[in-house]
Amino acid sequence: MSDEHLSVALRPLSRRALLRGGLGLGALAAAGPLLAACSSSSSGSAAVSSSSTGGAGAFGDISVQLSWIKNIEFAGEFFADSKGYYKAAGFSSVDLVANNGGTTDIDQAVATGKVTVGLSAPDSTARHITDSGTPLKIIGSTYQKNPFCILSIAEHKPIRTPADLKGKTIAIQPGPNQGIFAGFLKANGLSAGDMKIVSAGFTPDELIAGHQDGYMAYLTNEPFLVEAAKLTPVTLGFADNGLPLTAETFTVLQKTIDTKRDMLKAFLLAEIKGWKDAVASPAEAARLAVTVYGKDQKLTVPEQTKEATAQNALVVSAxxxxxxxxxxxxxxxxxxxxxxxxxxxxITGGQLFDMSLLAEVYKEHPELIG
Structure with missing residues (x-):
């Protein structure tokens, strides 16, 4: 495969969707109809007030497009909803819209006003901005590190450094993930010709069977499948090896920042409180995901607790x-x-990011830092 072919990147519908092909750990048996069943109905763009009072229902309803099915990755949102943080911040209700099958273009949903906030990724949002000219902005990032990695197996041919990719057979999901992997190779002075690149399936079965040496995966997900097969996973994280993208970024329209700033600050306040709870209690986060919000996904508490614990290392940093x-x-x-x-x-940082709302929230609520 040539570098030119590898670098072709379609606008990402969902980086996770292309990676997992609609099949997440713990939801493998629940594919198909259950993915559709997990999606909340969205009534369109939320009608919210720009009032800064934050009284009961002052901001009306808000809709949040999740990047995946309702699992542990949105534990902070589950806490914020179940503990009433959204309502306390001034929202009448919140619609957490699941990405059934990973087919929703998150940035497009925000751009067209179908949802107020989208949980996206920097490269996805940047590509949407440059391709369409729509003024989107990232106002915060749940994950401080993107979870992408090359997964290998210690008992087979472990890949511990980028140089170890040379001569190996690496499975990459077709579509946008090819562009992400191409960026990873470029950042490490490698080319597609240094290895054999094959198309990845939805799960690392071929890797586990020894037919592949590496598999593009999520740090918080597929390694547990390798462990379940009684093998030792080895992960080469993109974020720590030249491609420091973040993930689960809060993406909104510039117009929303301009006209409903107080509403977005109230949203961020509720999110911070929810995620502080999620980080503090992986077990309770797993319970909410399994028995309440993702109850149709056939998730399990032990597996979701493992993912929640691993996820904390991506959410919390120095x-x-x-x-x-x-x-x-x-x-x-x-x-x-x-x-x-x-x-x-x-793209420039000014085109992509606006951290001023978050800065104001923490200035007003310094007790939430740390």
Whole structure:
């Protein structure tokens, strides 16, 4: 496969959707109809007030497009809803819209006003901005590190460094993930010709069977499938090896920032409280995912607890301990811009990010930092 072919990247519908093909750990048996069943109905763009009072129902309803099915990855949203943080912040209700089958173009849903906020990714949003000209902005990021990795197996041919990719058979999902992997290779001075690249299936079965050496995966997901097969997973994280993208970014229209700033700040306040609870209690987060919000997904508490615990390492960092959850430092923003450039996307930090709302929230609520 040539570098030119590998670097062809369609606008991402959902990076996770292409990676997992609609099949997440714990939901493998629940594919198909259950994915559709998990989606909340969305009544369209939320009608919200720009009032800064934050009284009961002052901001009306809000809709949030999730990037995947209702599982542990949205534990903070589950806490914010179940504990009444959204209502306390001034919302009448919140519609957490599941991405059934991963087919929803999250940035497009925000751009067209179908939802108020979308949980997307920097490269996806950047590509949408440059392709369509729609003024979208990222106002925070749940994950401080993207969960992408090359998964290998210690008992087979472990891949511990980018150089270890040479001469190996690597499985990559067709579509946008090819562009992400191309950026990873470029960032590490490698090319597609250094290895044999094959099309990946929805699960790492071929990797486990020893037919592949590496598989593009999520740090918080597929490694547990390898463990379940009584093998030792080895992960090479993209974020720590030249492609420091973040994930689960809060994406909104610039118009929403301009006209409903107080509403977005109230939303971020509720989200911070919810995610602080989720980080503090992986077990309760798993219970909410399994028995309440994702009850149609046939998830299990032990598996979701493992994922929640692993997820915390992506949500919490030295920077968030100092500055607060969701914050992106100027240095990290610059690294993200460089990373998306490796994917062939040219954009500035000013076009992509607006951290001012989050800064105001923490200025008003410093007790939430740390």
């Amino acid at each position: 920077d968030t301990k100092k500055n607060g959850l969701f914050t992106l430092t100027g240095d990290l923003q610059a690294k993200i811009i460089k990373a998306v450039a490796a994917e062939g996307i040219t």
